[in-house]
Amino acid sequence: MSTLNAPRKRGKGKRLTDTERLQILGLFSAPVFANTAPSNRRVAKQYGVSESAIRALRLKETKIIERTNGKSKAQLDCTRRYATAAFPELETQLHAWLINMRRQKVSIPPNVVRHKAKSIANSFDPPLQFEASPGCLENYRRRSSVGITILHGEGGEVDKEDPELLAGLAVLSNIVATYPEHCVYNMDETELFYRTLPRKTLLAPDESPVSARGRKVPKDHVSLILCANSDGTHKIPITLVGKANEPLCVRGTSWPVHYFSQKKAWVDRE
Template structure:
């Protein structure tokens, strides 16, 4: 019997097998498993790859880890290093800018990438001495470079044409009806339909005209007011908000020393850029969302049957939440100054840390009423909205912030205007400038801490209890001594 032939393509040649290239994140996982003592054969079986591929990763361990340490995205598939240092910085900054645009839902195409690459490169390019010819080939952001950049950073969703906006509009118009069909077909209740989306928060930013902001602009090094956290908000169509996720650039900030991160009012995560990635989202989904929603539905006596919408579905009032957060930060300064007249605005602002930020995020979440969250679904799922009477006026919150600021007084707060507060609130939607991208690139390498050290979860001890009770007794004795009334 004649041997069987492999099926041929239209050209007569046998079909080529698709080559699966592991990402840097997968390679890191492989290296960690090998370092932990797992054999090459076991790792190969776990990932469904040849042993030779695993050995090749092991041989390139130093190169792979250096690529990740240099802020290359973990979704990248290659570790080639560009010889032009200015171009290396340009591509890192361009990737930061692209991720920032994705967070703000701004569609990007290849032409926009090329234009911005030239602009950023001009900032990083070293100056050429007058009269001396440059020995380097001029960077032109060509189509070939663009293809290589997309491949290096594994960018699959960058459009090559400018038609993405119109396509998104058409899809958005059709989506509510499609969602309605899914809900009716599966029998979902408003309590079982959730929406999750992230929002950036410059948690120490102040109005640009204040003395604080002026001092920040003049001070060298990393600008604290540009320190950003990403808050992942999630709520259902009935108006219930679950514990928010929070991403920060430091894993173990000093302000949380001695705190058990599992007991924070937020789901704590960290990476160097404080931006949501596929890995951090899945971690939040499995360790926070599922547990929170399961407990919520059990309390409601409902089945654990859930529909989770992500990205563009407008399921939470982030503008109102941010305004409330701003009001709480201004009130904190006023309260601190009332408690100690010797404290000034700058001292209050400097003492404001990431632990305080977490506290005010929680308070701002609690201030949002369920009916407000429910009303946010009016365009997507009108039938689930109960007696929509409009959103609470954000203008009133802005007026309240202005009143608190004027009570603080001094340091440009005494004559602050509503327009400045509105500018501060809208500023969270601004795109990163070239200067801010340069600052982020520098801070990612200069701002090192003990993030690699794993902290033991903090717990109560007999010594801690004893110290608290002794302090409480001392306070009670002081009150008895100072109070003129024996009663």
């Protein structure tokens, strides 16, 4: 079967980082003595790549130096593959915005970056035909060496293997089984932290994941009481518990939910 028209496949050889590319170019551009310039073969063996890769690298010396100029060490160390942005001016503005936000320690989840990119695209005259897809964001991250991390907060879960808890659940299950589903109700309490920032954020190229942690988490919240029967045929209206006796945001209007006040916005016996 002919393979003349088959697409060319890249070999499984090593990909150099920009740091390694600059090191290699430095070996050829500044030898100690004129007659001590290393051979392509020797450098290829030293860095674990082919001689043709070294020759191609030397031919692109000017472009590589221009592309890497001004980049941080973190960017150079992790950039192995470079693709030109379809909208370089958009990407420049987006990157400047991201760096500014991270300097202020603002959490920037991926969906916010995509929304900002679309907003920048629409600010051009005429607007850019740009789709802020997840793939576009991922390509931008790779080109700009932008990291991503989960901001770990406070946490603690119930021990689901606790023997006492398991025994109590077994007793409760036996009692519930004696009633029809529409007569069995479940009430749950949850808290809505309405000032909490997103936990996932993008990081600037020279920013460590460790530096993105340790911020005080806002504790402003309200409590919600939710209740419905087992088969979903009857749902009790939501009850909300806040701190204020009469919040300003709804003063003079009718509440869409039942509202109660408590000094800590907790659900208590009262």
